[in-house]
Amino acid sequence: MIYKCEGAASFDSFDQGDAESAEVGLLRSSLSSLGEGMVGGMSLRPKRTAVCVEPAASSCPSALSLSSLLSTSASKPTATNGTLVSNRTMAAPVLKKHGPYAEKGHLMTWIDAMRAQSPPRFRTHHGEISEGLDMEAVAYTSWLERHPSALSSFERVAKLAKSKQIVVFLDYDGTLSPIVANPDRAIMSDEMRATVKELATCFPTAIISGRARAKVFEFVQLPELYYAGSHGMDIMGPAKSSSGFKVNGTRGQEKGNEVVFFQPASEYLPLMDTVCTILNESTKVIKGARVEHNKYCVTVHFRNVKEELWEILASKVQNILKDYPSLSLTHGRKVLEVRPAIEWDKGKAVEYLLNSLGFADSSDVLPVYIGDDRTDEDAFKLLNGLEHGCSILVSSVPKSTKATFSLRDPLEVQEFLRRLVHWKKWGPEKRNSFHNARHFIN
Ligand SMILES: O=P(O)(O)OC[C@H]1O[C@H](O[C@H]2O[C@H](CO)[C@@H](O)[C@H](O)[C@H]2O)[C@H](O)[C@@H](O)[C@@H]1O
Numbered sequence: 345m346i347y348k349c350e351g352a353a354s355f356d357s358f359d360q361g362d363a364e365s366a367e368v369g370l371l372r373s374s375l376s377s378l379g380e381g382m383v384g385g386m387s388l389r390p391k392r393t394a395v396c397v398e399p400a401a402s403s404c405p406s407a408l409s410l411s412s413l414l415s416t417s418a419s420k421p422t423a424t425n426g427t428l429v430s431n432r433t434m435a436a437p438v439l440k441k442h443g444p445y446a447e448k449g450h451l452m453t454w455i456d457a458m459r460a461q462s463p464p465r466f467r468t469h470h471g472e473i474s475e476g477l478d479m480e481a482v483a484y485t486s487w488l489e490r491h492p493s494a495l496s497s498f499e500r501v502a503k504l505a506k507s508k509q510i511v512v513f514l515d516y517d518g519t520l521s522p523i524v525a526n527p528d529r530a531i532m533s534d535e536m537r538a539t540v541k542e543l544a545t546c547f548p549t550a551i552i553s554g555r556a557r558a559k560v561f562e563f564v565q566l567p568e569l570y571y572a573g574s575h576g577m578d579i580m581g582p583a584k585s586s587s588g589f590k591v592n593g594t595r596g597q598e599k600g601n602e603v604v605f606f607q608p609a610s611e612y613l614p615l616m617d618t619v620c621t622i623l624n625e626s627t628k629v630i631k632g633a634r635v636e637h638n639k640y641c642v643t644v645h646f647r648n649v650k651e652e653l654w655e656i657l658a659s660k661v662q663n664i665l666k667d668y669p670s671l672s673l674t675h676g677r678k679v680l681e682v683r684p685a686i687e688w689d690k691g692k693a694v695e696y697l698l699n700s701l702g703f704a705d706s707s708d709v710l711p712v713y714i715g716d717d718r719t720d721e722d723a724f725k726l727l728n729g730l731e732h733g734c735s736i737l738v739s740s741v742p743k744s745t746k747a748t749f750s751l752r753d754p755l756e757v758q759e760f761l762r763r764l765v766h767w768k769k770w771g772p773e774k775r776n777s778f779h780n781a782r783h784f785i786n
Contacts, residue, residue: 454675455654480741487742487750494736494749494760501712501734501749502767508710508732510764511701512543513694513723514757515715516553516560519738522754523677525647527636532563536754539761544568546768550697552576552690554681554719556639567601574640575683575719576693579606581700592700606696609640609684612670616642619668619682626660633657640684647678676717690715691722707731712764714738714757721746736760 494501514520520540521530543549550570553560557573557580564571570581583595583602593606620635620642627633632648644661646654661680665673672685694713703709711730713723716738724746727733737747738757751757 455658457675483742484740491737491745491747491750493756494734494751495756495763497749498760498763498767502771504732504734505710505767508708509703510547510710510712510768511698511703512547512549512761512764513552513697513711513713513715514540514549515690515717515720515738516551516555516563518677518716518754519714519757520551520754521563527634527645530563533758536758537564537566539758539765540564540569541566542765543761546765548701550581550694552693552713552715552720552723554638554641554643554676554717556637559638567599570697572690572693572697574609574638575681575688576690576696577607577609577640577684577686577688579693579696580604581697606700607640608688609686612640612684615668615670616640616682616684619664619671622664623661623682626664627657630657630660638681642682643676644680644682645678646680674719676719681719689722690719691724691726694723694726710734712736714751714760 492500516532517523517527517530520536521532524530540549544566545568548570549568550572551560551564552572552575554575555573557571557578560573561571568582570579572579579593580598580603581593583604593604596603596605616637616639620637623642623644624635627635627644630649630653632650632653634645634648636643636645644657646657649657658680661673661682665671665682670685671682674681674683694711698704698706698709698711703711710732711727712734713720713727714736715723720737724735724737727735728746728748734749735747736749736751737743737745738751738753739745740752751760
């Protein structure tokens with residue numbers, strides 16, 4: 345049976361119970377050609393589309409002229425050795441061998457993948473949507489069999505956690521806050537904040553985000569957490585935590601608190617400023633485009649850009665990056681992300697934090713990672729490689745993922761975190777120790 349899929353490609357109904365949406369198929373083809381989510385050197389189909397002239401919001405340094413910026417290649421870092429890795433099991437980040445333009449011909453696959461980020465709609469031959477909605481439900485239910493809800497499988501999660509130290513890693517956008525059109529308005533609810541605060545009294549808890557660390561902190565406002573901004577390239581944790589865990593790195597102060605930093609791409613900072621300014625300059629003619637400076641990454645937003653302009657916007661980004669082989673390009677939810685081409689990602693950040701917290705090669709720990717985006721797949725992959733790990737994708741549509749479990753949306757994430765807290769405080773292990781204590785006293 346063929347279903348027509350609006351906004352994405354048509355696709356065959358799922359064969360052999362393989363519940364993947366059009367998005368999955370497209371992502372899969374995109375990924376196989378891109379390799380590890382990198383956007384390869386992309387051949388462009390030039391299109392003569394009228395471009396609206398309207399300045400985009402900017403958060404980049406603007407003092408330098410474009411021509412002076414374009415001649416900064418001498419200062420481009422070509423490699424980084426990382427600086428502060430102090431754990432014996434931690435390899436220093438190295439420059440990725442293949443820059444983003446090692447291969448050709450992938451822009452269109454990437455754009456298709458991004459188009460497919462919108463949940464597909466289904467139409468019958470008569471154009472009715474209702475049947476389509478049923479099909480979406482069928483597809484989702486079928487996908488759930490392979491990535492069961494972490495809520496309905498809570499007992500399974502609890503079993504994994506038995507006699508283990510849980511460490512929780514949370515992505516921010518789409519996980520703790522809903523996806524919204526304006527990135528500055530991705531506010532976390534007070535209920536979610538209270539839940540995460542309580543969670544952190546039970547387990548070491550870290551936020552791992554593509555955003556600048558300072559921005560995530562502004563949203564979350566919980567100093568007791570560990571923070572990894574810029575996709576893990578900017579890690580900060582409390583120097584002393586109530587649970588007695590310690591992060592390895594350089595000590596410093598932030599907002600009066602003693603903290604520890606780890607920034608494996610620190611020498612890229614001037615370059616990221618430069619590229620951010622160039623990207624801003626170049627994309628401001630495209631209505632709705634927005635460039636966000638995420639410190640060690642720069643994000644180009646497509647969400648508010650008309651779809652017919654995506655190709656032009658992407659090609660602008662691509663052309664700029666041709667001059668910067670030490671940078672690479674990845675993509676997320678309606679965004680392109682420019683970042684240092686070093687072997688460092690959210691997975692490495694999780695590994696670093698686990699090691700710093702004293703769990704290198706430990707079987708006494710259960711890392712729980714919850715995220716919604718492509719970049720979270722690096723962390724899921726890491727967890728899959730560990731003896732124990734609990735990886736959870738947040739998605740309300742079927743998606744290709746390495747995660748074991750799923751949750752639909754931030755509300756379900758909140759419910760899951762509450763259950764973890766409850767389990768810790770009142771679960772069987774706690775009850776047993778309570779009974780044992782009573783028995784002992786009697
Ligand atoms: O790793 P994350 O914490 O998930 O950050 C990834 C990107 O998240 C933000 O963009 C996404 O959320 C926006 C607000 O809901 C939305 O408008 C955008 O389309 C999403 O891609 C953030 O603005 C980016 O800088 C992060 O890289």
